[in-house]
Structure formats: structure tokens, C-alpha cells
Amino acid sequence: MxxxxxxxxxxxxxxxxxxxxxxxxxxxxxxxxxxxxxxxxxxxxxxxxxxxxxxxxxxxxxxxRRWNREPGTPRRRLTLRELPQGERALNPLLVMLLLLVLVAKPLVELGLLPRQTVGGMVLLTILAGLVGLAPAERRFRSLLMAGCIGAMGLLILAIGSADPRAQLPGILGAMLALSLLASAVLRQSLASGRITLRRIQGAIAAYLLIGLVFACAYDLVATFVPGAFAQNGQPLAARVLSGDFVFFSFVTLTSTGYGDMVPVHPVARTLAMLELLTGQLYLAVVIARLVSLEIADRGR
Structure with a gap:
């Protein structure tokens, strides 16, 4: 065998x-x-x-190839084009705005955080928003523009001059940058197409940005017209990114009106009426736009 x-x-x-x-x-x-x-x-x-x-x-x-790399291979760095873009940038932007308005501002007013912290968060929010919402080929240009605008505001805030008029460039820079960011968010949220949760979050973020823009406008009026606002019968001084003006702005935007802080000067009253109308019209127009887009998408 x-x-x-x-x-x-x-x-x-x-x-x-x-x-x-x-x-x-x-x-x-x-x-x-x-x-x-x-x-x-x-x-x-x-x-x-x-x-x-x-x-x-x-x-x-x-x-x-990215995640199953060999041991010892260095992790690939993210590039500017790979950051959250378009609708994906609306969710982190809303989170940053909520942290700024509801967490950072009260802590600064209580003295638990330095005032420069708010300036840094505003700059970071502007940079992240403008870069994330810009097209991929324009991201670097948007980063430079947002950095120049925000750096001017941070510089004035860091100096902390006792003269309110010396803070004028910071107020104008923050107002301009926040206005650009609000318009970019609205353009992304209300564009044609299917309505998603991220687009609804973008509409909320734009609402918060409008409130911050009007807060800067109140700072601007109080800088040039001392005593334009009164709080409990006492004149209110101007201050960049003041928590009092942020509070008054959102109270006016939502037409709440507690009455503890009131506009005294005619210019301040006109600005408050403009914000009141903006808040009411924003809710009506934005909700109508979102509903119409959803109906049009379901009808296809």
C-alpha cells in the first residue's frame, strides 16, 4: 500500500x-x-x-485606509475643506450660540469668568460660522475676513479703555461680523430643498444672532448718547457685549417687556421698535417659508 x-x-x-x-x-x-x-x-x-x-x-x-492603518502610522490631519460644511455646520453653530448667551454671559456678569472670555467665544463663533457656511473654494477667504473683523473687536475688548468711545471699533466690528453670519445662516436655512432638523436649528441660530446684533446696536447708541437707556430709573452706561443690553435685546425681540430696563432717547426707542417688528415678522416669515418648502418637497 x-x-x-x-x-x-x-x-x-x-x-x-x-x-x-x-x-x-x-x-x-x-x-x-x-x-x-x-x-x-x-x-x-x-x-x-x-x-x-x-x-x-x-x-x-x-x-x-484611514481607520485601519498600520500601527505606528501617523494619523492624517484634517484639512480646511474637511470641516463641517453647509447644513452640517448649523448644529455646532447653534450649540456655540446657546453656550454664549445662556452660560458664558451670566458667568461673566457674576464675575466668575473674565470679560475677554465672551469676546473669545464671539470670535470663535463668527469664525466657525463663516468658514463652515462658505463654499469649499471660498473658505480661506471667509476665514481671513472673519478673522480681521473679529480681531479688531477682540483688540478693543482686551485693551479695556475707560473711554466708551475708544470701544467704538469693537462694537462696529462685532455688529458687522454678526450681521454677515446671520445672513449666511438664513441663506443656508431657507434655501430650496428638503427641510431637515439641521435647517430648523439654523433658523433658531439666526434668531439668536439677530438678538446679538441688536444688542451691539444698543451699545452703539448708548456710547454716543449717554443716558439713552435707563435701568430702574438710573442711566445705563455703554459697555461692549454688556449683559444688560443682551438681556434687553432678547426681551424686546420676543416682545416680553419686563419694564425694568427702558429706552429713553428717541433713537433708542426707534431701535427698540425696529427690533420688536423684526422679531414678530421673523417668526411669521420664517415659519411660512419652512412650511411651504416642506409642502413643496412632499408634492414632488
Whole structure:
């Protein structure tokens, strides 16, 4: 009886032919082909087939190369074009605005945070918003524009001059930058197309930005007209990013009107009426626009 010839090591195993699949599963799980029951022990990596399933698409290949990298390979850095863009930038923008208005401002007024913290958060919000909402080919230009506007406001805020008129460039810079950001958010949120949760969040963010723009406008009026606003019967002094004016702005925008802070000068009263009308018309127009876009999308 003739003895059976021993199979060479690795027989019945196939070598990977697809270099992309090999790159996707590196280091790959090595498994013998079905029907090969011989051979315990270590198998050569070049003679084993990685478990790949079906052929991955190009998108999965890129994802595999990014996350299934070999040990010791440096992590690839994100570029400016890979930051959240378009609708994806509306959610983090809303979170930053809520933190600024509802968390940072009260802590600054209580003395728990330096006033420069609010200036830094405003600058960061403006930069993130303008860069995220700008088209990919215009992101660097938007970053430069937002940086120049915000840096001017931060510089005046850091100096902290006792003369309110010396803070005028900071007020104007913040007002201009926030206005540009509000218009960019509205353009993204109210554009034609399907209404998503992110677009609704963008409409809320634009509402908060309008309140901050009017707060800067009140600062501007109080700078040139001392005593234009009164709080509990006492004249209110101008101050960049003042919590009093932020409070008065949102109280007026939502037509609440507690009465503890009132405009005294005719210019201040006119500005308050303008914000009151803006708040009411914003809700009516934006809700109507969102509803009409949703109806049009369902009718297609």
C-alpha cells in the first residue's frame, strides 16, 4: 500500500489578488480556504486569504485606509475643506450660540469668568460660522475676513479703555461680523430643498444672532448718547457685549417687556421698535417659508 503523499505547507490556500481589499483589511484576518483541513500551525501571511466578503466600494476603501492603518502610522490631519460644511455646520453653530448667551454671559456678569472670555467665544463663533457656511473654494477667504473683523473687536475688548468711545471699533466690528453670519445662516436655512432638523436649528441660530446684533446696536447708541437707556430709573452706561443690553435685546425681540430696563432717547426707542417688528415678522416669515418648502418637497 502506497503511502499518501504529504501536501506541501499552505496548499489549498490562495493569495489575495485585490490590492485595495488587502489595504482595507490590513492587518487582515487570515483564514484557510474551505476544503483545506490540513495544516495547523502558523501560516505564511502571503499564502492566506483575508476575509473580505463582497468587493468594497471606493468610499469604503478610503475609509478603510484611514481607520485601519498600520500601527505606528501617523494619523492624517484634517484639512480646511474637511470641516463641517453647509447644513452640517448649523448644529455646532447653534450649540456655540446657546453656550454664549445662556452660560458664558451670566458667568461673566457674576464675575466668575473674565470679560475677554465672551469676546473669545464671539470670535470663535463668527469664525466657525463663516468658514463652515462658505463654499469649499471660498473658505480661506471667509476665514481671513472673519478673522480681521473679529480681531479688531477682540483688540478693543482686551485693551479695556475707560473711554466708551475708544470701544467704538469693537462694537462696529462685532455688529458687522454678526450681521454677515446671520445672513449666511438664513441663506443656508431657507434655501430650496428638503427641510431637515439641521435647517430648523439654523433658523433658531439666526434668531439668536439677530438678538446679538441688536444688542451691539444698543451699545452703539448708548456710547454716543449717554443716558439713552435707563435701568430702574438710573442711566445705563455703554459697555461692549454688556449683559444688560443682551438681556434687553432678547426681551424686546420676543416682545416680553419686563419694564425694568427702558429706552429713553428717541433713537433708542426707534431701535427698540425696529427690533420688536423684526422679531414678530421673523417668526411669521420664517415659519411660512419652512412650511411651504416642506409642502413643496412632499408634492414632488
Amino acid at each position: 502506497t503511502a499518501a503523499r504529504a501536501s506541501p505547507p499552505g496548499a489549498g490556500l490562495e493569495r489575495p489578488d485585490d490590492p485595495d481589499a488587502d489595504a482595507l483589511h490590513r492587518p487582515a484576518i487570515l483564514r484557510p480556504r474551505h476544503g483545506d483541513h490540513g495544516g495547523g500551525g502558523d501560516a505564511a501571511p502571503g499564502r492566506c486569504r483575508p476575509v473580505t466578503g463582497h468587493d468594497p466600494s471606493a468610499a469604503r476603501l478610503r475609509l478603510g
